[in-house]
Amino acid sequence: MELTLNHFLFVSGALFAIGLAGVLVRRNLLILFMCLELMLAAANLTLVAFSRFHLVEGRPAYDAHVLLFFIITVAAAEVAVGLAIIVALFRTKQTTDVTKVNTMKY
Amino acid sequence: MTFLFYLFAALALFGGMGVVVCRNPVSAALSMILSFLGMASLFIQLDAYLVGTLQVLVYAGAIMVLFLFIIMLLDVPVEEKRRYPLVRFAGAGAVVTAFLVLTTLVLSRGGTAGRTLPTLAAAESGASDVHHIGELLFGTYWLPVQIVGVLLLAATVGVVVLSKKELK
Numbered sequence: 001m002e003l004t005l006n007h008f009l010f011v012s013g014a015l016f017a018i019g020l021a022g023v024l025v026r027r028n029l030l031i032l033f034m035c036l037e038l039m040l041a042a043a044n045l046t047l048v049a050f051s052r053f054h055l056v057e058g059r060p061a062y063d064a065h066v067l068l069f070f071i072i073t074v075a076a077a078e079v080a081v082g083l084a085i086i087v088a089l090f091r092t093k094q095t096t097d098v099t100k101v102n103t104m105k106y
Numbered sequence: 107m108t109f110l111f112y113l114f115a116a117l118a119l120f121g122g123m124g125v126v127v128c129r130n131p132v133s134a135a136l137s138m139i140l141s142f143l144g145m146a147s148l149f150i151q152l153d154a155y156l157v158g159t160l161q162v163l164v165y166a167g168a169i170m171v172l173f174l175f176i177i178m179l180l181d182v183p184v185e186e187k188r189r190y191p192l193v194r195f196a197g198a199g200a201v202v203t204a205f206l207v208l209t210t211l212v213l214s215r216g217g218t219a220g221r222t223l224p225t226l227a228a229a230e231s232g233a234s235d236v237h238h239i240g241e242l243l244f245g246t247y248w249l250p251v252q253i254v255g256v257l258l259l260a261a262t263v264g265v266v267v268l269s270k271k272e273l274k
Binding site: 016055065 | 108115122125126138141148154168169173180194197201206213221226238243250261
């Protein structure tokens, strides 16, 4: 059987669903954050698949790769800031359990 | 080709499952690395060599090392068994099943179903995908590159401020 666009889109959809399940089920803030990253990466896979299946002059649409480059950069920045916030939160609450973090200040 | 696709897709999905299932945060982070490696292999199978390499270097390398570093620094305990598992699991299961069913429906209806992998034109000498992406990055998209540079600087400063002892 030959590979079609649907193969890649389905894998990406399934990865997104797994990430979504993680966000809904887990309580550890760090793991929630990892699941968010998983969802982001699954969306990246869709982007690359569409660019490979939509050729421009016999080449993949490289604009998608440029967009992906930016997404990866922004994700790295976002992870750095998010982890810093989690560390600051841990310093005041001594926990990373989302069910125990239900007030903003104290 | 098809066999490799299934192998790497299974690797990515298996790693993703591991993140959700593992109660130990370190195991979850390691499964996440597995998942990212599988995804990078899929990128390379789609002839996106630069993006696949970036995925390994930035995601599996830098970001996951940061995660592991924080997990070990905070000494996050293994998550204890939950008290009300059924409601949350049922809700999550319903949402995820609905999402998967919708994905399958859209994919089977839409025009993407029969699209097979088109063959690439023969590459000119010395023109890899890095070459083309570089030309786009520093030609058409020069302004976004500058903006992303500023964003990284802002993120660095923000992290330093957040990590200070006293938040004011």
